[in-house]
Amino acid sequence: MAETNFKIWRGDADGGDFQEYSTEVTEGMVVLDAVHQIQAESANDLACRWNCKAGKCGSCSAEVNGVPKLMCMTRLNDLPLDQGVNIQPMKTFPVIKDLTCDVSWNYRVKKRIKPFKPRKPDNEDGTWNINQDDIDRVQEFRKCIECFLCQDVCHVLREHQLHEEFIGPRALVYTAALEMHPLDTEDRLEDLKKADGIGYCNITKCCTHVCPEEITITDNAIIPLKERVVDRFYDPLVRLFNKLFGS
């Protein structure tokens, strides 16, 4: 490989622009390697958040050629290097500096979700019996590394900035992990409909497409939650059935 041009967004909350850098790209490099190389060679003050370099910490989220990605998992030989590489911070969150942004909103939203409330223990020693099949369904959601790429790509947050009305795919996955848990007894459906704004999701599946952990966010978390909301608020037959025979 050879010298490659990179356009990296530089700036802070007050504004900024793309700046061009050039660095030598060698075999096996990922975007984060190139950013570190540029940092070392020509932009010592370039801010970039990273930690594990293995796609497990969720720190190095950014937009590479306009697509939300983990920089550490984006191989440069998968990109059209002859056109250069564009790197910018996640668009959905306020920029702190360069490629880092303030994702604290996600943690505040998560705190708002009703916590896990298990039923009484099944055994005298305070333990529960759980069938593996029941737990398998929610196990997938626990793979989330909180990189917030799904929040970044979600057009409800990204384009319409409905942060106050919609909690976004990551928080919905978290809710699904609790709501569908075989031990959980908490009821979050009213919150899902009102405070969490699940109706804003129009199932574009962009969150699923960008998830580096390949969690089937839309089909396995959001749509099942939407269906539970339909049960409670929009389906008179199910409501009648539940009233007659118990839910």
Place this chain on the structure above:
Amino acid sequence: MAYEPLTISGSRIPNTIRRDAWWRTPVLVFIGFSTFIVYSTWAAFQGEHYTFGPYLSPFYSPELFGTSSHAWFGIRPGFWPDWFPYSPAFLILWAPAGFRLTCYYYRGAYYKAFWADPPACAVSEPRKNYRGENSFPLIIQNIHRYMLYVAMGFIVFLSWDAILGFNFDGKFGIGVGSLVLMINVVLLAGYTFGCHSLRHLVGGALDQISKSPTRQCAWKGVTCLNKKHQMWAWLSLFWVGFTDVYVRLCSMGIWTDFRIL
């Protein structure tokens, strides 16, 4: 706290710096859906050439009122206004159309392709306001499960039509059309029984699904189909249109229905 989106200088409308062919999928979806809508509307208005031998076009099944031997109740319903053209398809096409219109897969696809809401992932939208499915009119999408109930009834009717497609004047036979009708019902069943609402209703609503082995088994079956829901959606859409084309062209004498047996 207000969240101002990061403005990317130098970008054009639509605002994205994606370099891949992000527009390709929405354009293909737009062309695919538009072609089907135009053709099915045209075919519904024809009111003729919808049967050939034992075959009945799925656009006209079940034929509640009509002129063919497949009709259930007579030629034309009494309530139908004289001034409006009548076609048996008008009485039934709302059901599969409603099922597909409210389908979770199709919703995501046509929101992108027809309303640019968004045009593609990480591509900006032409409008500022957004209400999603949170309020009228799109809140109506929540009737999807009711459309599913109707659609499942159609699978029964179309299965019967497929069986009748092997009945040539009281004798068993196999024509190319018999296979076309059979494939049609298999694809439509694959699409219908992989529905997200069905997946929820048969077992998804239960947190301890293992306590209901029958529902668990059904849930696993629906989940298996649901994983390829998009594929079933497109294949069944194409094939149901093709089935009508096949019956129509055979009826018009343009195509010959070859007998295999």
